[in-house]
Amino acid sequence: MKRHDIVAVDWGRGPVIPRDSDWTGPEESAVSAPPPAGGFLVARRDGAPRNDKAPALLLAFLAFGFVSCQAKPAAPTIGVAFETLQTEFWVAAIDAIRADLAGRGYVMAEAIADGDANRQLEQVRSFIARRVDGIVVVPRDAKSIIPMIKAANEAGIPIVLFNRPPDPSDARSVAVVADNLGIARATVDHLCGLARKTGKKVKAAILVGDLGDVNAIGRRDGFDQAAAACADAIDVVARIPTEWNQEKALAGVTNALQANPDLGLIFTSSDFMLPSIASALKGAGRYRKAGEEGHVILGGFDGDATAWRMIEEGTLDATGVQDVYFEAKAAIEALLDVKAGKAVPPAILDPGFVIHQGNKAEMAPRMWGARVAGRKAGGA
Amino acid sequence: MRRALGFLGDWGVALLSLAYLLALGPLVPGFLSAPNLGNVVSNVLPLLAVALGQTLVLVTGGIDLSVTATVALASVAGAKVMTESGGAFPGNAALGIAAMLAVGIGVGLVNGLAVARLRMPPFLATLAVMTFASGFAIWWTRSQGISGLPASFRALGGTTPGGAPFSLLVVVPLALLAHLLLSRTVFGRWLYAVGGNARAARVSGVPVERVLVLAYVACGLCAAVAAVLYSARLETGSPVLGQRIFLDVIGGAVIGGTSLFGGRGTVRGTVFGVLFITLVDNSLNLMGLSSFPILMVKGSVILAAAVLDALRERLVG
Numbered sequence A: 001m002k003r004h005d006i007v008a009v010d011w012g013r014g015p016v017i018p019r020d021s022d023w024t025g026p027e028e029s030a031v032s033a034p035p036p037a038g039g040f041l042v043a044r045r046d047g048a049p050r051n052d053k054a055p056a057l058l059l060a061f062l063a064f065g066f067v068s069c070q071a072k073p074a075a076p077t078i079g080v081a082f083e084t085l086q087t088e089f090w091v092a093a094i095d096a097i098r099a100d101l102a103g104r105g106y107v108m109a110e111a112i113a114d115g116d117a118n119r120q121l122e123q124v125r126s127f128i129a130r131r132v133d134g135i136v137v138v139p140r141d142a143k144s145i146i147p148m149i150k151a152a153n154e155a156g157i158p159i160v161l162f163n164r165p166p167d168p169s170d171a172r173s174v175a176v177v178a179d180n181l182g183i184a185r186a187t188v189d190h191l192c193g194l195a196r197k198t199g200k201k202v203k204a205a206i207l208v209g210d211l212g213d214v215n216a217i218g219r220r221d222g223f224d225q226a227a228a229a230c231a232d233a234i235d236v237v238a239r240i241p242t243e244w245n246q247e248k249a250l251a252g253v254t255n256a257l258q259a260n261p262d263l264g265l266i267f268t269s270s271d272f273m274l275p276s277i278a279s280a281l282k283g284a285g286r287y288r289k290a291g292e293e294g295h296v297i298l299g300g301f302d303g304d305a306t307a308w309r310m311i312e313e314g315t316l317d318a319t320g321v322q323d324v325y326f327e328a329k330a331a332i333e334a335l336l337d338v339k340a341g342k343a344v345p346p347a348i349l350d351p352g353f354v355i356h357q358g359n360k361a362e363m364a365p366r367m368w369g370a371r372v373a374g375r376k377a378g379g380a
Numbered sequence B: 001m002r003r004a005l006g007f008l009g010d011w012g013v014a015l016l017s018l019a020y021l022l023a024l025g026p027l028v029p030g031f032l033s034a035p036n037l038g039n040v041v042s043n044v045l046p047l048l049a050v051a052l053g054q055t056l057v058l059v060t061g062g063i064d065l066s067v068t069a070t071v072a073l074a075s076v077a078g079a080k081v082m083t084e085s086g087g088a089f090p091g092n093a094a095l096g097i098a099a100m101l102a103v104g105i106g107v108g109l110v111n112g113l114a115v116a117r118l119r120m121p122p123f124l125a126t127l128a129v130m131t132f133a134s135g136f137a138i139w140w141t142r143s144q145g146i147s148g149l150p151a152s153f154r155a156l157g158g159t160t161p162g163g164a165p166f167s168l169l170v171v172v173p174l175a176l177l178a179h180l181l182l183s184r185t186v187f188g189r190w191l192y193a194v195g196g197n198a199r200a201a202r203v204s205g206v207p208v209e210r211v212l213v214l215a216y217v218a219c220g221l222c223a224a225v226a227a228v229l230y231s232a233r234l235e236t237g238s239p240v241l242g243q244r245i246f247l248d249v250i251g252g253a254v255i256g257g258t259s260l261f262g263g264r265g266t267v268r269g270t271v272f273g274v275l276f277i278t279l280v281d282n283s284l285n286l287m288g289l290s291s292f293p294i295l296m297v298k299g300s301v302i303l304a305a306a307v308l309d310a311l312r313e314r315l316v317g
Helices: A003-009 A026-030 A056-068 A086-101 A118-132 A145-155 A181-198 A214-229 A246-257 A271-283 A305-313 A323-337 A360-366 A366-378 B002-024 B032-061 B065-080 B093-116 B122-141 B151-157 B164-186 B186-196 B198-203 B208-234 B247-256 B267-286 B291-314
Strands: A040-042 A051-052 A076-082 A107-111 A134-137 A160-164 A174-178 A202-210 A236-242 A262-270 A297-302 A319-320 A349-352 A353-356
Touching: A026 A202, A076 A118, A086 A107, A086 A323, A086 A366, A086 B122, A107 A118, A118 A134, A118 B032, A118 B267, A134 A145, A134 A323, A145 A160, A160 A323, A174 A181, A174 A323, A181 A214, A181 A236, A181 A262, A181 A297, A181 A319, A181 A353, A202 A214, A202 A246, A236 A246, A236 A262, A236 B208, A246 A262, A246 A271, A262 A271, A271 A297, A271 A305, A271 B151, A297 A305, A305 A319, A305 A323, A305 A366, A323 A349, A353 A360, A360 A366, A360 B291, B002 B267, B032 B065, B032 B164, B032 B186, B032 B208, B032 B247, B032 B267, B065 B093, B065 B122, B065 B208, B065 B247, B093 B122, B093 B151, B093 B208, B151 B164, B164 B186, B164 B208, B164 B267, B186 B198, B186 B208, B198 B208, B247 B267, B247 B291, B267 B291
Parallel strands: A076 A107, A076 A134, A134 A160, A160 A174, A174 A349, A202 A236, A202 A262, A262 A297, A297 A319
Antiparallel strands: A040 A051, A319 A353
């Protein structure tokens, strides 16, 4: 996904969102009929009729449940559907959203799709059936999210996509996304500067994410742009496909190190693959701190707790940080603004920042991974 | 007593589903609301299509692990044919659906031949096919979903003017067909015979190999029907479609009384088994539980059903 694709969606005026009173529609009137009373005549096996109240009671019970379930939940509720909680980033993100919603007096209904787009569709439909006040989704992918957005649009429920934008369509949503391309490019620019200081052309490798994920594409493009701009300092010799899989990352880096024992720079499209890179480097005897002989210049993306620990110990040179707290706050504010009928742009960019050995003390308080690492160290 | 046990055997899962609905209805917000019950029906139907095919294979004493990969491969094959963004026959939904069904039949044929002719254990044969088909779907699409499916195809994921899901018009006849096949035809009796004792069936003149091949082909075809429904509702051909449904497919069949040892199972049981597992999933979702406790609960329910099946097999034989 290119940046101009994100802003090309025409939704400048924002949707018209029905007020709560609009929800008193046919669904509620349809259940206002009194439960059936009296007994049912049921034929016995011997042919004689008998009066059996059991079916009537059953129906009455069902009707009671049906009526009681029509009532909109008292507390305002936001449905939050994540594709996965596989990495620390997503855990930090859902925690940030939960904290933000709690601070505003909202209840969060949570659903995790475990990587299954169909399951996510079912979860979003469940939110709609529950008539939540808004939906935040981390989509499985940019295409399968479209029918979910349309379903929310039809129900008049505002929907915000967190961290992953949809493909262009006529479905109306707001996407809060990191500037993947810009952050990755800034990070790799920093790594290129370090490569230049070595005085020789450094062999480089990139770990590419799942190319079905627009974030992976943005990060790859950011790397490519920066690498093209510093072709004098680095030579890209390996592009390792990982499909966001740690085992594939480990195998890919191991192979790259065997093919290029003098590999001098590695950029990973996500920090969660850093343990795989560290493991492969250790196997090759190349896991050294910055400034030590044979150090492989390392860069990442996300800003997770592992990245923070490696920056602290000096083995990671830099990582591009997604400002998860900015993204969580922006997503909730966008949701509430849309609900209030205010105009909201279709895409809100998180500019992020680069943390490196030179600014780590200054930027750590803004890095979500540093906070997570701090909590873990504190036993929280 | 025997009559009561027989009734429970026939309708136990249906009663369980009703009891679950009644017990949780007043407790879970929105569970019994009309839109949610509509969601449950929509969620049951494609899953049921896969489970019907799996039931036929389980009755023969086999298992088809490749159904999820069949769903994914059929999905991308059909999407490649009909997508308006550079498809082989842009906008031609009929050819797209035909391609999906052909993929299902093809995968089923490979499975059936591997099990019947090569005498490969069903677990191994279908695991290998699953790995190949899944890898091929991802390689073919470079892991990218395919959108731009024609409106006439996407309509299959919606509802009729009367408000009923279109998928109802597909899956209900499929279920009736499977029911008639199993309960009213010679082929159905052959399936049970092969699952009960393949050697005895062969001695009795049952064409065991042909029966096995046809069972796997039917299973692949059912998975392809599910691929049509899933792709239509997601408006996307996806190489990872259905990756996570296997537990629900097997769970639905086993909870419905289909034996993992072969020779026993009914379409009615599978229908209510799939309904029950979907109700569990839906209610836990509405309770706001994340996927992990949901998986634990579903796993426990399926384990209980499998243990009951094993005990019954040991006691009754």
